[in-house]
Amino acid sequence: MTGTESPTHRGTPVIEVRDLCNRFGDHVVHEDLDLDLFRGEILGVVGGSGTGKSVLLRSIVGLNKPVSGHIRVFGQDLTSLSAAERSETEQRFGVLFQAGALFTSLNLQENIAVPLIEHAGLPRSQAEELARMKLALTGLPPAAALNYPAELSGGMVKRASLARALALDPEVLFLDEPTAGLDPIGAAGFDRLLVTLRDALGLTVFLVTHDLDTLYSTCDRVAVLSQRKVLVADTLDRVTATDDEWIQDYFHGPRGRAASYAARARAETTEE
Numbered sequence: 001m002t003g004t005e006s007p008t009h010r011g012t013p014v015i016e017v018r019d020l021c022n023r024f025g026d027h028v029v030h031e032d033l034d035l036d037l038f039r040g041e042i043l044g045v046v047g048g049s050g051t052g053k054s055v056l057l058r059s060i061v062g063l064n065k066p067v068s069g070h071i072r073v074f075g076q077d078l079t080s081l082s083a084a085e086r087s088e089t090e091q092r093f094g095v096l097f098q099a100g101a102l103f104t105s106l107n108l109q110e111n112i113a114v115p116l117i118e119h120a121g122l123p124r125s126q127a128e129e130l131a132r133m134k135l136a137l138t139g140l141p142p143a144a145a146l147n148y149p150a151e152l153s154g155g156m157v158k159r160a161s162l163a164r165a166l167a168l169d170p171e172v173l174f175l176d177e178p179t180a181g182l183d184p185i186g187a188a189g190f191d192r193l194l195v196t197l198r199d200a201l202g203l204t205v206f207l208v209t210h211d212l213d214t215l216y217s218t219c220d221r222v223a224v225l226s227q228r229k230v231l232v233a234d235t236l237d238r239v240t241a242t243d244d245e246w247i248q249d250y251f252h253g254p255r256g257r258a259a260s261y262a263a264r265a266r267a268e269t270t271e272e
């Protein structure tokens with residue numbers, strides 16, 4: 001890795017990716033990619049379209065088998081685990097995919113009860129009670145528990161999907177573009193919720209996003225994927241100062257500047 005880790009995040013990483021290679025046919029997506037995720041941080045993962053952000057996420061959560069490399073999770077190499085150990089480890093992860101992936105034929109409390117019944121073995125009534133608590137945690141009103149996904153706004157679907165990702169009390173939360181498709185107010189609300197939940201539940205968060213406002217308002221560190229590797233993984237100040245064309249265009253273009261001004265204005269309002 002060319003970037004130095006933030007001094008605020010020393011200690012053993014909960015996830016260590018080393019020399020990761022991913023290839024589809026002739027198309028090399030990652031080559032000797034390194035990345036650390038430290039306990040309690042929100043790490044934003046950015047990069048141009050097709051740089052392999054989602055493939056990286058899927059490799060870590062076990063949905064994509066890398067060509068080579070090591071992924072250590074909670075100190076254990078994923079490839080050395082038996083299927084049972086792997087499944088146990090993966091239950092310490094919560095994943096929110098871009099499409100949300102709720103079952104359309106189930107209402108929200110039934111949706112969130114599914115992992116509680118299947119993986120935690122809870123009886124249905126208890127699972128649905130717990131599901132209602134998870135929905136409340138994400139700021140949804142109690143009545144929403146009986147709604148079907150099609151009856152909800154995009155922002156509510158995202159919150160419900162987050163409630164499902166939190167169903168099994170994960171230690172690490174993986175989010176793939178959680179604010180995509182939300183209006184700016186809905187997106188800002190989701191960002192605040194994410195920080196509140198991280199603080200309240202002690203979560204570690206791996207967040208793939210294109211949303212500059214989300215990066216500025218939620219992330220402790222940002223990892224930039226470029227040229228098949230993590231070009232830099234550090235605090236926003238250090239990342240934005242990195243001498244790289246894509247980074248300079250992304251963070252110092254009109255949208256990047258607007259997000260940076262908005263973040264500064266928010267910080268000043270909080271200080272007053």
Ligand SMILES: Nc1ncnc2c1ncn2[C@@H]1O[C@H](COP(=O)(O)OP(=O)(O)OP(=O)(O)O)[C@@H](O)[C@H]1O
Nearest residue numbers: 024027029047048049050051052053054055056210
């Ligand atoms: N299962 C697959 N089979 C073949 N190619 C794949 C597969 N999954 C991903 N790819 C390719 O790998 C590359 C990286 O995909 P990925 O979805 O990780 O990009 P991304 O950085 O998340 O992009 P975006 O920001 O547009 O979502 C893309 O070129 C994609 O087409």
